Each structure stands twice: as C-alpha cells, then as structure tokens.
Amino acid sequence: MHSHSEPGLSRRDLLVAGAATVAGSAATGPAHAQDAVNTSSMDTVPRAPVHAPVRFTVNGREHALELDTRTSLLDALREHLHLTGTKKGCDHGQCGACTVMVDGVRINSCLTLAVMHEGADVTTIEGLGTPDRLHAMQAAFVKHDGYQCGYCTPGQICSAVAVLDEIKAGIPSHVTADIMATPEFSVDEVRERMSGNICRCGAYSNIIEAITEVAGRAA
Amino acid sequence: MKFDTPATTNPIDQMKVVGQPLDRIDGPLKTTGTAPYAYERHDVAAAPAYGYVIGSAVPKGRITGMDVSAAQHAPGVLAVVTAENAGPLDKGKYNTAKLLGGPEIEHYHQAVALVVAESFEQARAAAALVKIDYAAEPGRFDLHAARVAAFPPEENDITGPPETHVGDFAGAFAQAPVTLDETYTTPDHSHAMMEPHATLAAWEGDRLTVWTSNQMIAWANGDLAKTLRMPKEKVRVVSPFIGGGFGGKLFLRADVVLAALGARAAGRPVKVALQRPLIANNTTHRPATIQRIRIGATREGVITAIGHESWSGDLEGGGPETAVNQTRLLYAGANRMTAMRLAVLDLPEGNAMRAPGEAPGMMALEIAMDEMAEKLGIDPIEFRIRNDTQVDPEKPERPFSARAFAECLRLGAERFGWDARNSRPGQRREGKWLIGIGMAAAFRNNLLMKSGARVRLDGEGRVTVETDMTDIGTGSYTIIGQTAAEMMGVPIEKVTVRLGDSTYPVSAGSGGQFGANNATAGVYATCVKLREEVTQRLGFNSEDAVFADGHVRAGNRAVLLGAAAAEGDIVAEDAIEYGDLDERYQQSTFGGHFVEAAVDAYTGETRIRRMLAVCAAGRILNPKSARSQVIGAMTMGAGAALMEELAVDTRRGFFVNHDLAGYEVPVHADIPHQEVIFLDETDPLSSPMKAKGVGELGICGVGAAVANAVYNATGVRVRDYPITLDKYLDRLPDAA
Ligand code: FES
Ligand code: FES
Numbered sequence: 032m033h034s035h036s037e038p039g040l041s042r043r044d045l046l047v048a049g050a051a052t053v054a055g056s057a058a059t060g061p062a063h064a065q066d067a068v069n070t071s072s073m074d075t076v077p078r079a080p081v082h083a084p085v086r087f088t089v090n091g092r093e094h095a096l097e098l099d100t101r102t103s104l105l106d107a108l109r110e111h112l113h114l115t116g117t118k119k120g121c122d123h124g125q126c127g128a129c130t131v132m133v134d135g136v137r138i139n140s141c142l143t144l145a146v147m148h149e150g151a152d153v154t155t156i157e158g159l160g161t162p163d164r165l166h167a168m169q170a171a172f173v174k175h176d177g178y179q180c181g182y183c184t185p186g187q188i189c190s191a192v193a194v195l196d197e198i199k200a201g202i203p204s205h206v207t208a209d210i211m212a213t214p215e216f217s218v219d220e221v222r223e224r225m226s227g228n229i230c231r232c233g234a235y236s237n238i239i240e241a242i243t244e245v246a247g248r249a250a
Numbered sequence: 251m252k253f254d255t256p257a258t259t260n261p262i263d264q265m266k267v268v269g270q271p272l273d274r275i276d277g278p279l280k281t282t283g284t285a286p287y288a289y290e291r292h293d294v295a296a297a298p299a300y301g302y303v304i305g306s307a308v309p310k311g312r313i314t315g316m317d318v319s320a321a322q323h324a325p326g327v328l329a330v331v332t333a334e335n336a337g338p339l340d341k342g343k344y345n346t347a348k349l350l351g352g353p354e355i356e357h358y359h360q361a362v363a364l365v366v367a368e369s370f371e372q373a374r375a376a377a378a379l380v381k382i383d384y385a386a387e388p389g390r391f392d393l394h395a396a397r398v399a400a401f402p403p404e405e406n407d408i409t410g411p412p413e414t415h416v417g418d419f420a421g422a423f424a425q426a427p428v429t430l431d432e433t434y435t436t437p438d439h440s441h442a443m444m445e446p447h448a449t450l451a452a453w454e455g456d457r458l459t460v461w462t463s464n465q466m467i468a469w470a471n472g473d474l475a476k477t478l479r480m481p482k483e484k485v486r487v488v489s490p491f492i493g494g495g496f497g498g499k500l501f502l503r504a505d506v507v508l509a510a511l512g513a514r515a516a517g518r519p520v521k522v523a524l525q526r527p528l529i530a531n532n533t534t535h536r537p538a539t540i541q542r543i544r545i546g547a548t549r550e551g552v553i554t555a556i557g558h559e560s561w562s563g564d565l566e567g568g569g570p571e572t573a574v575n576q577t578r579l580l581y582a583g584a585n586r587m588t589a590m591r592l593a594v595l596d597l598p599e600g601n602a603m604r605a606p607g608e609a610p611g612m613m614a615l616e617i618a619m620d621e622m623a624e625k626l627g628i629d630p631i632e633f634r635i636r637n638d639t640q641v642d643p644e645k646p647e648r649p650f651s652a653r654a655f656a657e658c659l660r661l662g663a664e665r666f667g668w669d670a671r672n673s674r675p676g677q678r679r680e681g682k683w684l685i686g687i688g689m690a691a692a693f694r695n696n697l698l699m700k701s702g703a704r705v706r707l708d709g710e711g712r713v714t715v716e717t718d719m720t721d722i723g724t725g726s727y728t729i730i731g732q733t734a735a736e737m738m739g740v741p742i743e744k745v746t747v748r749l750g751d752s753t754y755p756v757s758a759g760s761g762g763q764f765g766a767n768n769a770t771a772g773v774y775a776t777c778v779k780l781r782e783e784v785t786q787r788l789g790f791n792s793e794d795a796v797f798a799d800g801h802v803r804a805g806n807r808a809v810l811l812g813a814a815a816a817e818g819d820i821v822a823e824d825a826i827e828y829g830d831l832d833e834r835y836q837q838s839t840f841g842g843h844f845v846e847a848a849v850d851a852y853t854g855e856t857r858i859r860r861m862l863a864v865c866a867a868g869r870i871l872n873p874k875s876a877r878s879q880v881i882g883a884m885t886m887g888a889g890a891a892l893m894e895e896l897a898v899d900t901r902r903g904f905f906v907n908h909d910l911a912g913y914e915v916p917v918h919a920d921i922p923h924q925e926v927i928f929l930d931e932t933d934p935l936s937s938p939m940k941a942k943g944v945g946e947l948g949i950c951g952v953g954a955a956v957a958n959a960v961y962n963a964t965g966v967r968v969r970d971y972p973i974t975l976d977k978y979l980d981r982l983p984d985a986a
Contacts, residue, residue: 101371115290116283121526125910162278173277179723181280182493226917233885
C-alpha cells in the first residue's frame with residue numbers, strides 16, 4: 032500500500048514546520064512512501080492562514096498589503112498587485128523567470144516570502160519601460176530578437192540590467208580570472224552571470240548580442 | 251483557394267514586406283511583460299479561485315481509497331475534484347491516457363485530484379491533506395527489457411508504414427565490401443517549455459471559455475468538448491500568447507480539463523497551472539529510442555544497402571517515435587529497409603516533441619554516416635554528397651520539389667573552415683583542450699495542411715487578420731502581418747493580427763514546422779479574396795489592379811485602399827487547401843550543421859565553441875525570426891547531445907529528474923555565438939508563399955554534429971546519448 036504522507040513526520044509536524052516550505056511536497060513527492068506513517072487525516076484541524084501586513088515600494092509606487100504569510104514575493108506581485116510581467120516558470124528557484132530587483136539586487140522572487148520585504152524597493156519589468164517607452168535593454172532585445180515565446184524574457188531583461196551593474200560594481204563571478212581585480216565586461220562574464228535564466232526557446236546567442244550592445248552604449 | 255498547380259508570380263514575390271528582417275510586432279509587449287499569458291488574465295475574470303493538482307504517486311494500479319475530508323474542511327477550500335465526483339468524462343481523440351485518473355492509474359503523476367481554494371497557498375496546503383491509498387501493480391518501465399515483445403505499430407497518417415523495403419537489403423549488405431552495423435540510443439526528453447501548462451476556465455451557464463496555453467486551438471476545442479461531453483460550439487478556447495510548447499502543448503492536457511471541472515464545482519472561474527515538478531511525468535515526452543543502423547557501400551563510397559530499425563515504447567494505444575523517417579528519403583542506395591517496433595511501457599505518455607522522428611533519428615543516422623565515412627577514408631561531406639539524390643529513393647518517380655542539400659554542405663564547409671579539420675581524431679590540442687570539428691546533415695519534411703483566415707478592411711485602410719493560428723515564439727504574428735501587408739499594399743503598421751481564438755477560422759496551428767508556410771498561405775488566399783472584393787467595390791478590373799503604398803491603382807486611376815470600405819468594412823474569409831503536389835513531389839527542407847567542440851583532456855568536460863547551420867527551406871518569410879527558430883532548435887539539439895535525459899526509475903516507473911534542476915537544459919554558458927545561413931530559395935510547389943518550415947530543421951542533425959565533433963576531438967565514439975563524460979572519460983587520449 033502506498034500512502035500519501037511524508038516519511039517520519041505527522042501532519043501536525045508538517046503544519047508546524049511551516050506550510051510554505053513543505054506543502055506541495057506531499058502532493059508531488061516520490062513514490063517510495065511504503066514505510067510512511069499512516070496518519071488519519073481527521074486528527075488534524077488545519078489552522079486558519081496567518082495574515083500579516085507588509086509595505087513595500089514597487090516601481091516607485093508604495094503598496095500596503097495584508098498577505099497570507101506563505102505568499103511568495105512573486106505571487107504578491109502577480110496575484111495581488113496584478114503585475115504579471117514577472118513570470119512563474121518553476122516556483123522553485125530553478126529557472127530565473129521570476130527575476131526582479133529588490134533594493135538594487137536581482138533575486139528569484141519565487142524563493143522569498145513577500146512579508147520578508149518590509150520597506151523594500153522592488154523593481155520589476157514593468158518598472159523598466161513600457162511598450163511606448165522601452166528601456167534600452169528592452170529595445171535591444173527587440174532589435175536582436177533576444178526572445179521567442181517571451182516567457183523567460185522579463186526575467187532575462189531584469190537579470191541583464193542587474194548583471195551590467197554587478198560588473199560595474201566590481202563583483203567577480205565564477206569565470207573572473209582574478210577575483211581581486213575589477214572584472215571586465217566580456218561575453219563569457221555575461222554568459223556565466225546570465226546562466227540562472229533559462230531560455231528553453233534558445234535565444235541565448237541573440238540575448239548576448241543585445242546585452243553587449245547595451246553595455247557598449249552605456250560604457 | 252485550392253493550391254494544386256505550382257505557384258507562378260504573385261504579389262508576395264515583390265518582397266517589400268515579406269522576406270524583410272522586421273522586428274517582431276509583438277516584441278514591445280513581450281519585452282515589457284505586458285503580453286498576457288493564460289494564468290495572468292486578470293482582465294477577463296476577476297477574483298478567480300486557484301486550483302492545485304495532485305498527481306498519482308504510483309505508475310500503475312488503482313486508487314483503493316481517497317480521503318478528501320480534511321482538505322475539504324481546510325481554510326479557503328471551495329472544492330476537491332476527483333474522478334469520483336467529476337461526472338462522466340470521455341477521453342480526447344489526441345490523448346492516450348486519461349487526463350483525470352482514478353480509480354485506474356495509467357502513469358505516474360497522472361492527475362487524480364484538483365483542490366480548489368480561495369488562494370494558491372490555501373489550495374497547496376489543502377492538497378497536502380488529501381490522503382490517497384493505492385494498490386500498485388507491476389508495470390513495464392524498461393525499454394531495453396520490453397524490446398523483445400515489441401511489435402510493428404499500426405499504420406496511420408502520423409506513423410506511416412511500420413516497414414519499408416526496396417530491392418534486396420540483406421543480400422546487398424552481405425556483399426558490400428565496406429559495412430557498418432551499429433546501435434545507437436537516445437533517451438526520453440522533456441519539452442521543458444518555460445511557461446507551465448496553464449488554464450483559466452470560466453462558465454457562463456452551459457458555455458465554457460478557457461484561456462489557456464495551446465498550440466492547436468481546434469484540437470483543444472474538439473478534445474475539451476469531447477472530454478466534457480459537450481457540443482464544441484459551447485466551448486471557446488483562447489490562447490493568444492504561449493510560453494513555449496515544442497509539441498508539449500499540441501494537445502489538451504490536464505490543466506484545461508481540471509480548471510473547467512474546478513470552475514464548475516466551485517461555481518466561479520478557476521485557474522490552474524501544472525506545478526513544475528508534475529510536468530515531466532504528468533504531460534507528454536519524447537520517447538527514448540534504440541536504433542540499429544546498417545550501411546553497406548562500395549569502396550568508392552556509393553551506398554548499396556541502407557537499413558534503419560528503431561524501437562521505442564509508449565502506453566497501450568500510443569504510437570512509436572518515428573525515428574526511421576529520414577532514412578527513407580535522405581540518401582540514395584538501391585537496397586533499403588526501415589522498420590519500427592513499438593513496445594508497451596507504463597511510463598507517462600510518449601508523444602511529439604520538436605521534430606518527432608527526425609530529431610532522434612538524425613542523431614543516430616548522422617553518427618553512422620560519420621563512422622562510415624571514416625571507414626571508407628572519405629571526407630564526411632564528400633561521402634554525403636556522393637549519395638545525394640534528387641528523387642525519393644523509395645519511390646524514384648517522385649522528385650524532390652527542391653533539394654539544395656549539396657549546396658548547403660559545400661557552403662557550410664567553406665564558411666566554417668572545414669579545411670582546417672584533421673580527419674584523424676584526437677590530433678588538435680590547445681592547452682588543456684582537445685579540439686574537434688564535426689558536421690551532420692539537416693533534414694526535415696515540409697507538411698501541407700489546410701489553413702483558414704478572416705481579413706477585414708476598414709475605412710481607414712486598416713487591415714485586421716483573424717485566424718486561430720498560434721504564435722508559440724515562432725513569429726507567427728509578424729509573418730502573418732507581413733503577408734497581409736504585402737498583399738494589401740500597406741505598411742505593416744496598418745495591419746492588426748489577432749491569433750489563437752476558436753472563434754476565428756481554423757488554421758494549420760503550430761506544430762511539425764508546418765505553421766509558417768500554411769498559416770501565411772491561408773492569409774494569402776484570404777487576401778486574394780479581399781482584393782477581389784475591393785476592386786469590385788471600386789469598379790476596377792481586378793486583373794490589372796495594383797495594391798501598393800496604401801492605394802489601389804489601375805490604368806491612371808489611384809484610390810486610397812480605405813475608400814473601398816467607406817460604406818462599411820469589407821470582410822473576406824477563405825482557406826488554403828492543397829491538391830496532390832505533396833504526393834507527386836517529395837517536399838522536404840535541407841541543411842548542414844557544423845560544430846566545433848573542445849573537450850578538457852583531463853576532466854572530459856565538453857564545451858561547444860562554434861555552431862553554424864546552413865538551411866535550404868524555401869522562401870524565408872522573415873530572416874530575423876526564422877534565424878531565431880533555427881538557433882533555438884540548435885540550442886535544444888545541443889542539449890540533446892550533451893545533457894538532456896529523463897532518467898527512468900525502472901523499478902518505480904517514473905522520470906526521476908522531473909523539474910528544471912534535475913532535467914538539465916542548456917543555459918547561457920553552454921551556448922556560443924551561433925551562425926545561420928539561409929540559401930536564397932523559393933519552392934513554388936509548397937504554396938503561393940513558396941516557403942517551407944524551418945523551426946524544426948534546426949534541431950535535426952545538430953546533435954550528431956556535436957557528437958561527431960566530440961569524436962573528432964577525442965577519438966572516442968559514444969553512441970548513447972547524451973554524451974556525458976562518464977561515457978568516455980576513461981578512454982580519453984593520454985593527457986600528459
Ligand atoms: S519561477 Fe522563480 S526561479 Fe523559476
Ligand atoms: S523566449 Fe521562450 S523561453 Fe526564452
């Protein structure tokens with residue numbers, strides 16, 4: 032008999048451990064649960080969700096939200112603020128589609144809870160430019176056809192903007208030859224730093240051309 | 251419009267708009283995050299509820315008990331949909347396994363329940379409270395083991411004949427002075443498109459609308475109606491933006507059915523995105539293959555016998571991976587045989603992924619050709635050209651409509667610097683790197699499919715195209731806009747393109763690299779009809795009317811195009827339909843792939859340093875977006891060569907690496923600058939557009955070109971994809 036529980040943990044343990052980090056694993060978990068603890072599902076009364084207030088600024092606009100504490104920053108943007116330019120590709124920090132800048136640093140917004148960002152300054156793809164007033168990076172992506180289906184694109188663009196800043200700020204990467212020296216812009220530096228943003232359509236060659244053009248312009 | 255005689259001169263030949271490397275018209279939306287994908291339609295349904303999918307924890311067996319009471323009482327939960335309470339459901343025409351499983355389970359992560367709640371967090375938490383007991387049954391999960399029981403698949407339009415025979419293959423192979431007999435394997439692949447399958451469903455009485463992510467609107471419409479036992483007129487499918495598909499979104503999938511059922515149960519709109527860890531096992535994948543290739547040739551390198559057999563597996567009732575397709579057409583040879591064998595496996599459903607058949611088939615055949623060239627001591631390009639053919643080698647009465655295969659290879663050799671290649675492997679060294687160059691043919695068929703459109707002209711001279719064609723990143727919006735602009739003589743800014751809605755005329759859809767040629771030909775046909783209406787209204791003789799610069803001209807009269815619609819919009823609707831030109835002529839696309847690879851002499855790490863594809867694919871409708879199709883396919887092919895593999899747990903019956911961390915696809919650091927050259931070609935037998943598909947040509951052969959480059963670098967031949975270092979590290983040449 033296979034059961035649907037996690038080995039060695041009761042339902043209560045799971046809930047206490049924090050639903051946001053463990054929920055979902057049971058529903059999609061591996062099939063090797065023969066030795067699982069069979070808990071009766073009725074011995075656990077699920078708790079009402081915990082809500083908390085949070086204020087942060089997104090693209091220059093301040094927002095005060097009352098959120099389920101399990102809400103990721105990504106879902107706060109997409110589902111509560113209707114800023115759907117930031118994409119959910121995996122919800123597990125594996126693809127980069129959800130990349131936004133928080134206080135000037137790019138992060139995977141699916142991997143962080145919204146309530147952790149009290150007072151933060153968030154920039155999303157919508158904050159960079161609009162169809163009528165494209166940011167230089169957005170325009171370069173259009174010119175070099177640095178996208179196909181468009182789903183990874185906002186994440187790629189947010190990452191690209193941040194990557195150029197990171198190089199300028201002297202932050203080394205895995206391919207920086209001398210980590211004590213100031214890193215120089217190079218396509219290998221950019222490829223390395225952009226490698227957390229998957230593009231399954233395979234627009235990489237064009238994306239690098241777009242970023243290179245913007246770097247040249249900015250330099 | 252029936253297309254049954256070769257195209258002659260037509261307005262597309264002007265190439266004022268068509269054939270220009272225009273930026274995509276949807277670019278500003280996609281780059282600003284304002285293109286709306288299915289899960290993001292806050293504009294069409296306020297406050298939808300959220301669905302969370304539960305997948306089966308066993309690959310085969312039965313659900314013996316399901317306790318949903320805790321989930322049902324969990325905060326925010328509106329409904330729990332299961333096979334038990336969903337009401338009677340049929341199975342879609344294009345589905346092999348049911349999209350909502352239970353009590354029978356047909357594969358791992360088959361959807362067995364949807365928990366609907368006020369918020370995503372609540373739905374996810376409640377899903378963890380559903381308790382399911384299974385009685386698992388033993389299944390068949392190992393292709394190598396199941397191979398002995400494999401049988402010839404049933405012939406149908408997609409599969410083709412299970413076997414072909416010409417001449418006396420066995421006799422000719424036995425007598426050939428130079429022979430090759432090798433077996434190659436390709437693993438299961440996952441589409442891994444970036445946008446998960448997602449749907450927002452809303453009911454209005456007995457009418458259902460789904461905003462979804464699907465490549466083939468009419469198929470989805472038909473199969474959703476069939477599954478829910480509704481008339482298809484009561485179902486509307488909308489899919490204007492699709493975050494990648496690659497064949498994984500050709501069919502109705504669980505997200506659509508569950509969102510519709512969830513919305514019915516909850517009494518309000520519901521949206522569902524398949525959670526990423528479900529996708530690999532819940533949806534379809536490219537099946538693994540075992541391929542045996544035998545080639546016999548004279549010492550001069552003339553193929554006298556060529557045989558290709560392929561084994562693959564699928565669920566009961568499924569189909570084979572048609573990996574022998576290209577071997578029926580690509581090279582000459584008097585004595586030939588191909589055969590496919592299908593084994594029943596209880597793994598998730600196998601189905602089309604980018605260039606089904608040819609993608610894995612070319613991965614094997616084009617290594618075999620490289621090996622054979624080496625045995626013969628002939629340059630691999632020369633060997634291929636020596637066995638070129640201008641007719642279908644199985645049916646010599648059928649010429650190719652156009653076949654610039656040798657030209658592609660020669661041009662590629664020149665541009666890539668093929669001269670510099672040392673035909674003896676393992677000879678070139680740069681520091682710690684072993685350097686190799688490899689090539690392979692590219693080949694993929696061109697398919698003709700009926701495709702319809704509606705085109706409207708208004709008094710301002712604006713042209714609006716509506717068709718259920720989809721843009722899955724392929725550039726459909728733009729090339730359709732270019733076609734209408736060329737035909738109506740307006741700049742592309744004057745054209746509005748609306749796609750992906752089942753209320754629009756049925757198109758070819760996106761798949762099999764058939765979208766671009768057929769969908770634009772459908773728009774061409776409709777514009778021809780619209781032009782007739784326009785000239786009639788303006789009192790022109792339609793024979794000599796010229797549509798250009800926003801005007802219609804005939805003799806010395808010129809009128810603004812919009813004037814024709816001064817009294818009201820003019821709407822034309824038509825479709826392109828085909829005669830037998832694709833039966834009388836074999837229509838295919840050709841190319842050559844060239845790759846330079848570097849292999850670390852100490853660690854075996856492989857890096858791709860250069861890639862070039864030369865393509866002959868008819869008229870290129872937009873060189874910018876067509877090039878992107880090819881580089882994208884080259885990237886996916888590089889993944890297939892070096893890293894992609896759904897790892898099968900043959901005891902527990904599922905793909906283990908079922909997310910984007912475990913299933914590795916190429917990232918930026920894996921892909922160098924890529925070059926693409928299109929031969930200047932038109933194919934008047936393909937359609938009035940004289941175009942062919944190109945989106946899959948780019949993946950056909952590229953994996954073998956990588957494999958051949960790695961061989962040229964190291965001298966170690968790997969015949970089991972992906973070519974990971976564990977398969978050759980111990981055989982690398984002495985590093986010191
Ligand atoms: S959605 Fe956040 S990394 Fe994939
Ligand atoms: S554009 Fe489709 S995934 Fe990058």
